[in-house]
Amino acid sequence: MRFTSASTSADGTTSRDFVHDGVPGVLWTPPGEPAGLVLGAHGGGQHTRSPGVVARAHRCTAAGLAVVTLDAPGHGDRARTAQDDRFATEIRARITAGGDAGELVASYNALQASRAIPEWQSVLDALPDFGDRAGFWGMSMGAAIGIPLVAAEPRVHAAVFGLIGATNALVAAAASITVPVRFLLQWDDRLVARDAGLALFDAFATARKSLHANPGGHGDVPDHEIGGAAAFLAGQAAAG
Template sequence: MRFLVEEISDGVSERRFTHGDVPGVLWTPAGAVGGRPLVLLGHGGGGNSRTPVLAARARRLVTEYGFAVVAVDTPGHGDRPRSARDAWFEAEIGALLAAGEPLSRGIAEHTAALAERAVPEWRAVLDALGGLDEVGAEHPVGYWGLSLASVVGLPLVAAEPRITAAVLGLAGHESLTGAAARVTVPVRFVLQWDDELVERTAGFALFDALGSAEKTLHANPGGHAGVPAAELESAARFLERHLRAPVAPGLPAGSVF
């Protein structure tokens, strides 16, 4: 992991880095010493690890909850090379949003291919962060990602035992049900009732497919990009509750009572 630049403001250290050819950003409390829970923050289609909305969410997770937060550019996004297929994906998403039409099979196949590439990248970044004193390898890890970041997040959460809780949603396609069935950690699933990209029944089906014993469905009125601020605040408290859960004396980390 190679850190490129650090900016400190309002008590938050924001460091841009590269891990191999994957760009990303790490947010931690300024001057932090010792490890802490880590939140992996995914971005939506067409975004990147430096999207202002994502950065603002990361900074609040640092200042209000004391977490470390990391985001990386999904293949074909941000500073990463873009193929003709990536350009088509971005244009197609825009066209579907403008027309108020649901995701096509072509987009579902493309995002699945992006996820296949992104999962090992996320796991490698997680390995590298475990070696940093201000993050550490012994603390719980959470994942927060909606829309494209949920398509990436489902197979990641299913494959990565270090992730102990996840916020997912704004996604739904039959190609995701296999990964969803392998997810067993607590999940908060967000659904927009009037989502123009994800059909409501597809969102319900994906939630139903989750293998988690503890899962909650949070549905709000509005379109794909209209998740209310209160829902986002509540999702942060969900992560805080699970990443800082009490551990009984003598029980291994992660044993909740």
């Protein structure tokens, strides 16, 4: 992990850009000793410095947690492959034509998971100072990556997912997740059918799961849920 720059913001949060195995990322740390580490995966079309990603990182550091974010494959500063471009073009065309891009998005998300999961595992290997465990927070494409990651990765002890519906692959992965999960849905999400979101919540094997649903669209998760999710991860980190 090669750190390239560091800055500290008014709230005392230090953010350090890094490159690890060619993947750009940011490590956010609170002023004092971090109470735990969160793997923060962004959504489709975003990157490590998108406003929502930065805001969630600050909510976590305010709750005493460190956060590591990575640019997803084909996102942010990373090269886009011909496959990335093809999916982006097709998804845009489908939406422009008023069609349902759900299946295309699910296929792209599955591709992203297969590419990103080893990157997250490698980053976890590279941050031994935070102990051998971390929380995970990813919604939309970030959840599509995170659900199979958390199913496969015993070092993740709690997770926040959301803004995503059931697919066969995600249901199968959710069925082997036994750590505490908070699952956020938006009640009027035009990108995630209500039934599909509820079916995925249903699929998590853990008995320690909570669904939080709020009015509004895909991008309208209310601020109190962002703060609540950070508090949930901090509570789980404290619970050991």
